[in-house]
Amino acid sequence: VMAPPEEILGIKPDGKYNVPAGVREKLGKNLLLNSKHPLGILWKTVQEYFAEQDSNCKFFDTEKPVVSTVDCFDKLRVPPDHVSRSPSDTYYVNADYVLRTHTSAHQCQFLSQYPEITSFLCAGDVYRRDEIDASHYPAFHQCEGVRLFDAQKVSKEEVMEDLKKTLEGLAAHLFQLKTGEDTMRWLDEYFPFTEPSLELEIFYNEDWMEVLGCGVIHHDVLRNAGLDPEKVHGWAFGLGLERLAMVLFGIPDIRLFWSDDARFAQQFSEGSFSEKTKFKPFSKYPPVLKDISMWIPEDFVDNDLFEMIRDEGGDQVEKVDLLDEFTHPKTGRSSKMFRVTWRDMSRTLTNEEVNAKHEKVLERVVEKANWKEVS
Numbered sequence: 382v383m384a385p386p387e388e389i390l391g392i393k394p395d396g397k398y399n400v401p402a403g404v405r406e407k408l409g410k411n412l413l414l415n416s417k418h419p420l421g422i423l424w425k426t427v428q429e430y431f432a433e434q435d436s437n438c439k440f441f442d443t444e445k446p447v448v449s450t451v452d453c454f455d456k457l458r459v460p461p462d463h464v465s466r467s468p469s470d471t472y473y474v475n476a477d478y479v480l481r482t483h484t485s486a487h488q489c490q491f492l493s494q495y496p497e498i499t500s501f502l503c504a505g506d507v508y509r510r511d512e513i514d515a516s517h518y519p520a521f522h523q524c525e526g527v528r529l530f531d532a533q534k535v536s537k538e539e540v541m542e543d544l545k546k547t548l549e550g551l552a553a554h555l556f557q558l559k560t561g562e563d564t565m566r567w568l569d570e571y572f573p574f575t576e577p578s579l580e581l582e583i584f585y586n587e588d589w590m591e592v593l594g595c596g597v598i599h600h601d602v603l604r605n606a607g608l609d610p611e612k613v614h615g616w617a618f619g620l621g622l623e624r625l626a627m628v629l630f631g632i633p634d635i636r637l638f639w640s641d642d643a644r645f646a647q648q649f650s651e652g653s654f655s656e657k658t659k660f661k662p663f664s665k666y667p668p669v670l671k672d673i674s675m676w677i678p679e680d681f682v683d684n685d686l687f688e689m690i691r692d693e694g695g696d697q698v699e700k701v702d703l704l705d706e707f708t709h710p711k712t713g714r715s716s717k718m719f720r721v722t723w724r725d726m727s728r729t730l731t732n733e734e735v736n737a738k739h740e741k742v743l744e745r746v747v748e749k750a751n752w753k754e755v756s
């Protein structure tokens with residue numbers, strides 16, 4: 382851990398500060414707000430399901446990820462000595478403020494707005510000290526959901542029924558499943574802030590997979606939010622977005638969500654959920670770049686060139702970009718510059734071998750199309 386900054390999102394660090402630079406730089410990345418990022422696409426999809434279910438449902442995704450230990454733990458009945466609070470599990474900004482370890486940290490602030498707010502989703506980045514491997518990363522994303530009912534009109538059994546029906550419906554919508562015992566099952570769980578607590582699993586890709594944790598909101602939590610459990614009660618759930626997005630979009634490594642690599646980002650768009658987009662893995666090995674500049678013949682279309690390059694380079698040609706276009710003011714002839722990205726999926730290409738192939742491409746361009754001035 383390097384020296385702490387002056388402040389993190391308005392909170393001044395003290396001796397308890399334990400946020401490494403690599404984690405701190407994740408703050409403000411706002412992946413969920415990017416409608417073309419797999420996590421943003423999934424968050425949108427969850428919102429759409431709830432908006433359709435319940436037109437009063439409110440959505441929040443801009444809450445600050447630095448929260449008080451009171452909101453993150455105390456109000457949720459997490460005991461003072463619980464491991465989840467220890468600095469070996471949690472990033473502290475100072476003795477009283479942490480990087481939120483779950484979106485449940487925002488439950489009480491929204492609960493206290495009842496009856497203006499009767500149901501809400503709150504999504505955001507959350508942080509836990511963890512190993513880093515293909516499925517674990519110290520920063521990830523959750524979506525919290527809450528629905529409240531008039532306790533004088535709706536019984537606890539009806540709350541439980543609504544919880545199960547709504548969340549089974551969500552799982553069915555996300556994974557295109559029929560609800561039923563062979564595709565979904567409920568297991569008993571424990572969370573200090575819900576009672577009873579449950580976990581939903583779905584049978585997907587030949588295996589049972591945990592989808593979410595949930596339960597009936599504990600009376601103490603309602604009281605901590607200033608509500609009277611005799612008058613209002615409800616359910617809550619928490620959903621980890623990465624694991625679901627990995628399964629939905631075939632993303633093999635959790636680290637890819639944070640990648641700046643355009644080859645990741647370019648594979649997804651707003652429509653990726655309905656189009657069932659599956660990620661195509663790309664190489665970790667470095668590219669070799671080769672440029673082609675040419676005067677454009679009369680009947681030239683870019684695709685003719687692309688086809689020749691592909692024909693010569695096969696799968697080692699990752700892409701061809703048009704870098705520049707120029708029309709001579711006097712002669713009216715135009716020239717184009719293309720950049721070919723060569724890359725192999727399983728090894729580092731040498732400049733020499735790419736040169737040899739690039740030469741062949743140039744020969745073909747000159748010979749086949751009789752495009753003379755090629756460099």
Ligand code: PHE
Nearest residue numbers: 483485594595596617618619
């Ligand atoms: N906050 C819990 C977690 O991070 C999930 C949860 C939310 C469970 C709401 C019950 C109700 O695992």
